Amino acid sequence: MFVIQKQTGVRKIMINKNIYSFLLIFTILFCFSSRSFAHATPIPQKDANVTVSVESEEDIESEETDIIKKISFRNRFKKSPEAQIRSFFKKYNRYSERNNIEKLKDMYTDEYVNNDGFNKKTVFELIKTASDAYKDITYTTQINSIKICGNYAVVQAHETASGLTSKKVEKIDDYGQITSDIYYTDYLKKEGNKWKITATVVTSEYVSLAYGEAKNMTVEMSAPEAVPEGAEYEVNVKTTSPDGAFLVGSIVNDQIVFPQVDTKDVFRSVKSGELARILTANKDKNNEYATVSLAITRAQIEPPSVILNMTGMAFVMKRVNIIKINENVKLDKEAEDGETTK
Numbered sequence: 001m002f003v004i005q006k007q008t009g010v011r012k013i014m015i016n017k018n019i020y021s022f023l024l025i026f027t028i029l030f031c032f033s034s035r036s037f038a039h040a041t042p043i044p045q046k047d048a049n050v051t052v053s054v055e056s057e058e059d060i061e062s063e064e065t066d067i068i069k070k071i072s073f074r075n076r077f078k079k080s081p082e083a084q085i086r087s088f089f090k091k092y093n094r095y096s097e098r099n100n101i102e103k104l105k106d107m108y109t110d111e112y113v114n115n116d117g118f119n120k121k122t123v124f125e126l127i128k129t130a131s132d133a134y135k136d137i138t139y140t141t142q143i144n145s146i147k148i149c150g151n152y153a154v155v156q157a158h159e160t161a162s163g164l165t166s167k168k169v170e171k172i173d174d175y176g177q178i179t180s181d182i183y184y185t186d187y188l189k190k191e192g193n194k195w196k197i198t199a200t201v202v203t204s205e206y207v208s209l210a211y212g213e214a215k216n217m218t219v220e221m222s223a224p225e226a227v228p229e230g231a232e233y234e235v236n237v238k239t240t241s242p243d244g245a246f247l248v249g250s251i252v253n254d255q256i257v258f259p260q261v262d263t264k265d266v267f268r269s270v271k272s273g274e275l276a277r278i279l280t281a282n283k284d285k286n287n288e289y290a291t292v293s294l295a296i297t298r299a300q301i302e303p304p305s306v307i308l309n310m311t312g313m314a315f316v317m318k319r320v321n322i323i324k325i326n327e328n329v330k331l332d333k334e335a336e337d338g339e340t341t342k
Contacts, residue, residue: 084195085146086143089155093141099131101127107197108196108197109197111198114202115199115200115287115321116286117286133165138162144156151190153195155185160179161179161180163178172313177209177210178207185203187200202321203321204225205319206221206319207316209316210314214294214296216242217239217241217242219237219238219316220239221237221318222237223235225321227321227322227323229324233278233281235251235278235279237274237276237316244298245297245311246269246298247294247296248297251276251279251290251293252290253279253288253320254317263291265293281320285324286322287321288322289319290320293313294313294315295312297309
């Protein structure tokens with residue numbers, strides 16, 4: 001709940017600290033439970049645009065049985081590398097929806113690392129922690145390009161996911177609706193007869209979570225995909241609030257680290273459905289999320305105060321990749337100056 005009091009002629013909004021705790025948990029869970037990692041230059045490939053749908057365990061087992069009946073076990077493995085990789089991602093989606101952590105773990109090499117600097121052990125410890133946070137998650141992966149060079153492959157893909165939180169948020173008594181939209185590149189290598197992911201880089205990632213009345217709102221957020229470390233960048237939000245409701249919001253940047261740092265900010269009134277802020281990218285060489293938090297409230301007058309009861313919440317996160325500055329690169333003049341001073 002929000003309490004508005006008059007202090008020296010200025011309205012002050014005091015926010016229950018639980019909203020910060022909730023935002024922190026949301027950031028941690030979605031940073032690491034989502035399969036978000038990617039980037040590379042588009043590589044045109046014939047017949048590369050393939051939408052990977054999720055099949056039931058029974059369908060896949062039936063399909064594989066039919067194949068075995070038609071061809072020998074040995075010849076079954078003579079599928080083209082492209083077909084093997086498409087099958088790989090189909091299985092990946094199925095295991096993700098069923099929270100089959102052990103099967104997923106076997107699809108990564110032991111030396112795996114993503115562009116946030118997390119290795120396989122760290123990623124799967126976080127996935128296990130977050131695996132119970134969401135239910136009924138569905139994934140769709142579209143492979144945009146595949147480039148194969150011997151036992152190595154580069155796969156560019158677009159993944160969307162949606163589902164519900166496993167628990168209701170207490171203040172609103174509602175389950176959260178979560179969606180994500182991610183563009184990424186997986187780097188694969190073949191170990192024996194199996195393709196495995198050895199690295200991932202995320203180019204673009206957009207995640208939203210809505211509760212209560214916020215599920216009916218449209219929230220448009222703009223922020224850059226990447227900026228140099230320490231640079232300023234602008235985040236803009238356009239939205240609408242339900243009739244008769246009071247909308248407040250905040251914009252912060254959260255570094256993608258673990259344990260997650262609790263970033264606090266003052267909530268401001270969202271006027272005319274717009275909110276904007278200039279943020280400064282971190283210099284710690286960590287990628288970050290531009291995070292928007294919105295709260296829908298309705299007034300309950302209890303003199304001398306006005307109590308605003310929260311009826312909806314929305315959180316939107318957009319990845320901002322931080323471009324590191326290479327300190328070892330010198331211009332010719334700088335190099336000459338360096339030689340002169342020796």
